[in-house]
Amino acid sequence: MNSEISHKIKNRTNANDIFITPLELSKYAIDMIDYDKNDIWYDPFKNNGSYYNQYPIECEKKYSEILENKDFFDFNENITIICSNPPYSILDTVIEKSISLKPRIIQYLIGVNNLTARRIEMFEKHNYGLVNIHLCKVFKWYGMSIIVQFEKDKESILTYDRIVWK
Secondary structure, eight states: OOHHHHHHHHHOSSOOOOOOOOHHHHHHHHHTSOOOTTOEEEETTOTTOTTGGGSOTTSEEEEOBGGGTBOGGGOOOOOSEEEEOOOGGGHHHHHHHHHHTOOSEEEEEEEGGGOOHHHHHHHHTTTEEEEEEEEEOOTTSSSOEEEEEEEETOOOSOOOOOOOOO
């Protein structure tokens, strides 16, 4: 991708947050999760249901969808797994809200450049460890994407520092 496109994306004033995850990729992400039949799955950004409709049938499932007047930021029910593709333009706020719901697992599909040390620290501060990373490419999406999975009371598989090396 040329730098002109990158600059347009970086400097746009209106977020473009609706990107439908291909069904096969949603299923792949779901299948990465080690779950129990008693888990309660939650899709905070249901849209067309590419995640929600493929959650394990033996488990309870819940969702939010702003287009149905079910706002993720108003949701406060008991859940154990979050698995979805969040809007990138408000990712910090999404992470904060996700952590506040205290699920056992939080798994999101994000842009590879959206996984930062500061965001990992947001999870680690609340005892969520990064346990899985999967790089993938979605046709017509900007750059590489990454499925990240954080689990409560688990150790991160990734080390990092925030030193500005000179």
